[in-house]
Amino acid sequence: MIINHPLLGPRDSQEFIYLGDANLIERPDWQAANAVETFHDYLYLRDNPAGEHRELWYHEQGDRSWLVVTRNTVTHEISKVELARDVARSKGRSK
Amino acid sequence: MRYSGFKVIKEALTGHKGWQPAWRDPAPQPHYDIIVIGGGGHGLATAYYLARQFGQHRVAVLEKGWIGGGNVGRNTTIIRSNYLLDGNEPFYEFSMKLWENLEQDFNFNAMVSQRGVLNLCHTDAQRDAMRRRGNAMRLNGVDAELLDTEGVRRMAPFLNFESARFPIKGGLLQRRGGTVRHDAVAWGYARGADARGVDIIQNCEVTGFRIENGRVKGVETTRGFIGAGKVGVAVAGSSSKVMGMAGMRLPIESHVLQAFVSEGLKPVLPGVITYGAGHFYVSQSDKGGLVFGGDIDGYNSYAQRGNLPVVEDVCEGGMSLMPMIGRARLLRMWGGIMDMSMDGSPIIDKTHVEGLYFNGGWCYGGFKATPASGWAFAHLLATDTPHSTAKAYRFDRFLKGLMIDEKGMGAQPNLH
Numbered sequence: 001m002i003i004n005h006p007l008l009g010p011r012d013s014q015e016f017i018y019l020g021d022a023n024l025i026e027r028p029d030w031q032a033a034n035a036v037e038t039f040h041d042y043l044y045l046r047d048n049p050a051g052e053h054r055e056l057w058y059h060e061q062g063d064r065s066w067l068v069v070t071r072n073t074v075t076h077e078i079s080k081v082e083l084a085r086d087v088a089r090s091k092g093r094s095k
Numbered sequence: 096m097r098y099s100g101f102k103v104i105k106e107a108l109t110g111h112k113g114w115q116p117a118w119r120d121p122a123p124q125p126h127y128d129i130i131v132i133g134g135g136g137h138g139l140a141t142a143y144y145l146a147r148q149f150g151q152h153r154v155a156v157l158e159k160g161w162i163g164g165g166n167v168g169r170n171t172t173i174i175r176s177n178y179l180l181d182g183n184e185p186f187y188e189f190s191m192k193l194w195e196n197l198e199q200d201f202n203f204n205a206m207v208s209q210r211g212v213l214n215l216c217h218t219d220a221q222r223d224a225m226r227r228r229g230n231a232m233r234l235n236g237v238d239a240e241l242l243d244t245e246g247v248r249r250m251a252p253f254l255n256f257e258s259a260r261f262p263i264k265g266g267l268l269q270r271r272g273g274t275v276r277h278d279a280v281a282w283g284y285a286r287g288a289d290a291r292g293v294d295i296i297q298n299c300e301v302t303g304f305r306i307e308n309g310r311v312k313g314v315e316t317t318r319g320f321i322g323a324g325k326v327g328v329a330v331a332g333s334s335s336k337v338m339g340m341a342g343m344r345l346p347i348e349s350h351v352l353q354a355f356v357s358e359g360l361k362p363v364l365p366g367v368i369t370y371g372a373g374h375f376y377v378s379q380s381d382k383g384g385l386v387f388g389g390d391i392d393g394y395n396s397y398a399q400r401g402n403l404p405v406v407e408d409v410c411e412g413g414m415s416l417m418p419m420i421g422r423a424r425l426l427r428m429w430g431g432i433m434d435m436s437m438d439g440s441p442i443i444d445k446t447h448v449e450g451l452y453f454n455g456g457w458c459y460g461g462f463k464a465t466p467a468s469g470w471a472f473a474h475l476l477a478t479d480t481p482h483s484t485a486k487a488y489r490f491d492r493f494l495k496g497l498m499i500d501e502k503g504m505g506a507q508p509n510l511h
Contacts, residue, residue, distance in 0.1 A: 001402060014404050018394045018509060020348065036494075043506050044437045044493040045344040048335035050397040073349070073395045076402070 003069060004081050008062060015061040021046055022054035022068045025088055050074055056084060098202075117282060118162075118289035123296050126322035127155045129476055130314060132301050132337060133330035134158025136167035136277075136462065137454055139284035139295075140469020141329055141476070143201065146291035148470065149477035154293045155323075157316060159300040163281035166332055169399075169431035170462040171354050171388050173367050173378060175212040175272035176237050179228045182487030182499035183440060184235045189484045190467030191237075191271060197466060203283030205275050206381065210366035212272030213242070213250065215416075217261040217372045225267040232269070240268045250365055253419050261372035261415065272367060274378050274386075280465060304341045304451065311341075311450040327452045327476050329468075332432035333397075334455035341448055345455070346437040346493055348508040351396040351430045352388065352459045353405055357423040359383030368416075375412030384426060387413060391433060391459065393509040401430045433459045439511030440499035443471050443481065443488040452476055453490075458511055 001013040028038040050073055057067045066084035071077065106113055129145060131138045134156045145151040174194050176187035198205050216222045222241075229239035243265045248256060256263050285295055296318070303315040304326070313322035330337050335345050360383050369376040377387035389409035392401045406428065414421055436442065436456035441464070443454050454472045457464060471482035481488075487499055493506075504510040 013394075013402075020395070020508070040494045041344070044346040046335070046346070046348050047344060048348050048395065050333075050336055050349070053395055055395065071394075073397045076396065076398055 001076055001078065003057060003067065003078060005059065005062070005065075005067065006081055006083055007065070008059075011059070011062060013057070015059060016057040016067075017060045019056040019058060022056050022084075022087070023047075024056060025068075025084065025091075025093075052079070117286040118295055121294045121296065123155065123299065123316070123318055123321050124294065126313070127294070128153040128324045129327065130154075130321060130323040130325070131156045131327045131329060132314065133328065134162045134285070134295060134297065135165045135329065135331070136281055136284065136465040137331065137457075137468045137472065138327075138329040139281055139288060140465050141327060141454070141472045142293045142295075142469075143284045143288040143291070144470045144473035145477060146288055146293050149473055151473075151477055152292040154288075155321065156288070156293060156295045157299045157301055157314070157321070158295070158297045161297050162285050162295065163278050166431045166433075166461060167281045167465070168278055169354065169429060170277055171376065171378070171386050172274045172277045172380075172462065173212065173272070173376070174207075174275055174463040175269055175367070176463075177212065177214065177228065177232055177239065177267065177269045177272065179231050179501055180499055183501065184232060184237065186467055186471070186484040186488075187464065188235060188237050189470070190464050193466035193470065194275065195271075197280075197283070201283045201287035203279060203286060205279040205283050207273070207275050208381075209271050209273040210378075211268055211270045212367040212369070213247070213266045213268045214369045215247065215254075215266045215371045216264050218264065221371055222264050225265070229267050238269060238271050240270070242266045242268055251368060253363070254368075254417055255415065258415070274367065274380075276381075277462060284469070301337065301340075304448070306341065306448055306451075309447075309449055311448050323450075325450045325452065325476055327454060327472055329454040329472060331434040331455045331457045331461055334434050334453070338446075338453060341446065341451060343446060346442075346490075347434045347456050348395050349397055350391045350393065350433050350435045350509060351398060351401045352391045352433050353401040353409070353428055353430045354386070354388040355406075355409065355428045356380070356426050357385040357387075357420070358426045360385065360423060363419070370412050370416040373408075373412030373415060375409055375416055377413065377417075385420060385423060391435070391509060392430075397432055399430045399432060433457070433461075435508035435511060437493060437506040437508060438498035438500040439502055439504065441468070441488050442490055443468065443475060443485045444490045445475070445479075446490070
């Protein structure tokens with residue numbers, strides 16, 4: 001697979017480490033009353049769709065950036081690549 | 096359909112025109128006591144033990160495609176019970192004992208061949224870990240032998256003992272481990288279940304559950320609604336898709352694992368050998384092909400095919416361990432979809448829906464578990480209590496901190 005890095009252009013997926021579902025960016029509030037349940041769901045449960053999947057890839061053998069890659073889990077086709085930093089900021093995180 | 100030596104000779108002399116299908120092709124009935132979704136090894140074994148062991152005869156197995164077309168026909172056929180943790184080892188040993196009597200039990204030749212499984216170690220630390228594992232196995236009454244370098248050399252003199260980087264320090268041997276003809280496992284269970292009245296319904300995809308007041312009433316399928324008292328789901332690889340129809344999110348990711356077969360060779364391997372420095376495991380089929388595999392590709396996938404970097408990685412592992420295979424040509428390769436769970440161990444449990452039961456999360460170790468998985472799932476479906484060896488395989492173990500993590504990798508499914 002070739003991942004079209006927003007800064008570096010097309011790179012072989014072998015340069016990256018795969019983490020998993022991009023929802024892992026959405027860390028729950030640890031002070032909430034139901035934090036035990038929400039952290040269980042956050043850490044252990046996955047949508048695991050057959051089809052379009054947003055997921056985190058880390059460019060370990062490159063610029064060490066985290067990417068949010070939108071990829072089809074049935075065809076392996078990659079339709080969108082974003083910097084995870086931009087995705088988090090667009091949600092009002094890490095300003 | 097009965098098999099006998101006389102029948103084989105008679106058919107050989109009469110052009111093999113008298114063989115009958117080994118199981119029926121029934122139309123679905125309006126209602127069953129128990130429906131098992133998934134006609135793979137685990138689903139068929141479940142149905143077989145439901146009928147044989149637990150006296151349930153109004154049982155149906157629903158299969159989207161055809162029997163044996165999924166992972167039971169896509170694995171590398173290895174059986175073993177060399178686990179470390181208490182939650183796992185009694186279960187896999189129970190499975191091994193069932194393998195040892197399987198052919199007599201369902202009267203079908205599954206070619207169970209206990210040629211031994213040898214795990215190699217390449218550092219002192221790895222040897223210590225193997226000693227610990229071997230002791231844990233023996234505490235559970237399972238056979239385990241720790242071999243030194245010379246012991247390994249006597250068994251497999253062709254290995255790369257001269258490697259400066261990864262010298263072979265020894266190995267953990269389970270002599271009762273080995274290989275089984277995987278397709279025959281599916282066929283044997285299907286035939287045995289069918290003979291006991293189980294309806295095996297192929298080309299019947301489940302498209303939804305009918306759930307009323309928190310209780311399952313049946314399943315919607317491409318061949319219409321089928322009512323059921325209880326529904327068991329054994330569809331590893333597609334678990335998230337099927338359980339999603341019942342509103343559940345699972346502690347599972349689907350990943351693709353590749354496997355490979357070389358051209359047929361004369362007998363060269365004594366049994367199953369696994370490499371401790373890379374991820375490579377290999378055995379030789381009775382036809383002579385080397386059957387081998389390695390790591391999963393490492394990203395979520397429902398495509399039954401992988402990518403080339405893993406092919407290269409697996410073959411490098413093979414060349415590093417046994418350079419003699421370098422001239423053998425790769426004949427076939429394929430991929431299967433694995434339920435990679437969050438701690439590397441399976442789940443056999445009830446769900447929040449009454450009458451709906453789940454069996455999955457087998458990672459890439461499901462084949463060896465087939466008999467015990469079927470037995471334990473049948474036990475759960477028939478009696479509503481978990482089998483004594485499968486009590487730890489619960490959904491809530493993640494919430495309670497009771498993970499069964501053989502590799503100690505944490506909630507990172509592609510590392511298990």
